[in-house]
Amino acid sequence: MITAVDHVQLAAPPGSQDALRAYYVDVLGMTEIPKPPVLAARGGCWFQAGAAQLHLGIEPDFRAAKKAHPGLRVRDIEAYAARLLAHHAAVSWDDGLPGHRRFYSEDPVGNRLEFLEPLPEPGPSG
Incomplete structure (x- = not known):
């Protein structure tokens, strides 16, 4: 049975690792985590904040994800x-998700990212 999402992988073009590091670490406040050596040879970089991990893999014929995110x-x-x-x-900003505040942004290579926060539960009336 599935118990959690371990990570999400996004693609990036060759030569973009420095821009990705600057964005995911400096702008988003994530921490770069080391890739296992066998995977590090493929390029790309991995980032983590809390339990959330984003893996950026190098794709020679890269096209940014404009809908998937x-x-x-x-x-x-x-x-x-x-x-x-x-x-x-x-x-x-997008107010289309009931019970949440959310906005979209893009990383330096154009991948779409959604950021959301649940609204506080309404207290008892009266």
Whole structure:
């Protein structure tokens, strides 16, 4: 039985690792984690924040994912959006998911990323 998502892999073009590191570490605040040596030879880089892992693999005929995307849950979404904007990353708010605040952005190679935070549960009325 499936118990959790271990990681999400996104593709990236050759030569993009430095830009990806700058974005995922400096802008998003993730930590780069080492790839096993046999996989490191293929290029790319892996990042983690809490239990969430994103793996960026090198793809010679890369095309950015414009629809497919990871959904990353964040705390204090307004401050997180401000962090991205301060690093000149685009933030596109979307109110289409009931019970959540969310926005979309793109990494430096154009992969779509969703950031979301559940709204607080309404308290008892009266």
